[in-house]
Amino acid sequence: MGLHLVIGNKNYSSWSLRPWIALRVANIPFDETVIPLYEPESPGQILKFSPAGKVPILIDGDVRVWESLAILEYLAERFPAAGLWPKDAAARAHARAIAHEMHAGFAALRSECSMNMWRPPAKRDLSGDAKADVKRIDDIWSGARARFAADGPFLFGAFSAADAMYAPVVSRFHTYAIDVGPESRAYMGAVMALPAWREWFGAALKEPWVMRNNEVDWPEVKRIQA
């Protein structure tokens, strides 16, 4: 029995994108179940898979792992050849620090710029707190690129779990046309050029479910044509 990943809507579920894109980029085969969030049946469906009641959830035989970063740690251990963390210990420590910073932080950015892949890119006014989040992320990306990324276009050269953690932020920055430095723009271009990204994006555009709390132009729902 192989891996099974339970996720939410591809258009909106930023947490789900993280393990999904890591699995795809690393070429690890898995089945997926999509549970559209905030539908009447969603909580019951999710609780069948995890007592925490949140997606994503990875099922591997008897093992059930929730929390996106815990799933990434599990995958990094189970598939060492995938190189999901940088090999160098100092780079790996840095990768985990910024991955955890994402996992527990940037609340202002997350609430003002919800992931919404089908929204055509357009600017939106940000609060001071969200602007501070943007600046910190721009510094994190350009800092990692300058120090650790000689071998490739991602934060630590090759694609790592840290890139998976920030993939939804790339989507948000793109959708809300957020200004960042040239290093960060190049990095965003590399992430959005991944075949795994294109695959997720293509599926997101086709989804029928609209979540009004994540549509910042509500009552208008702006959509890129699939």
Next chain:
Amino acid sequence: MGLHLVIGNKNYSSWSMRPWIALKAAGIPFDETLIPFDAPDFKARLAKISGTGKVPVLIDGDAHVWESLAILEYAAEKFPQARLWPTDSAARAHARAIANEMHAGFLPLRRHLPMNMQRPAETRHLTSEAAVNVKRVDAMWSDCRARFGKGGPFLFGTFTAADAMYAPIVSRFHTYGVEGSAPARAYMEAVMALPAWKEWETAALKEEWVVADDEVDWPEVKRVKS
């Protein structure tokens, strides 16, 4: 040159307590620097050593690691004999899931019941959102104790990084008289009986700094007799 942990006030800094108690319980030697939250140069000093400008930060030669759970991962890798994660891979996956759930979650509980070791234990009425968090934490502890806790009194038997992540919750539940199930109460007793806990608590009780935002009885500041 050994490990150096930079922390905030022991009375209030729940994030600082996590790596500190893990290193102590595991018998890993380290130096510590405490920078009180109200120090005028708090931000300036932290900006130089921590990516986020926040405590805790672990310094190990050239490596600077911030975010409590990233520090625990770093220590677990560097000192494998300390067994900061369970040795069984399914148990380890579960431990990481609950550790990450703590790291990114339980905001209502954290806001309503700030860590404050000097406050005498007195029941505080819970908001409904905080009560949901309490129920989830209790269920998680009881489940871990039943499924993984055979080898000792902690969540996974012996003391692990998951216990370190929940140590400040134990303190909050104790301080605010939160009612727990029998397994949860027994677990809390085991954590509070650790010599490392006693050492931290003793130091916390001697601190004279007052953070008004964390004093729920404000303008009264209630203090246990030390």
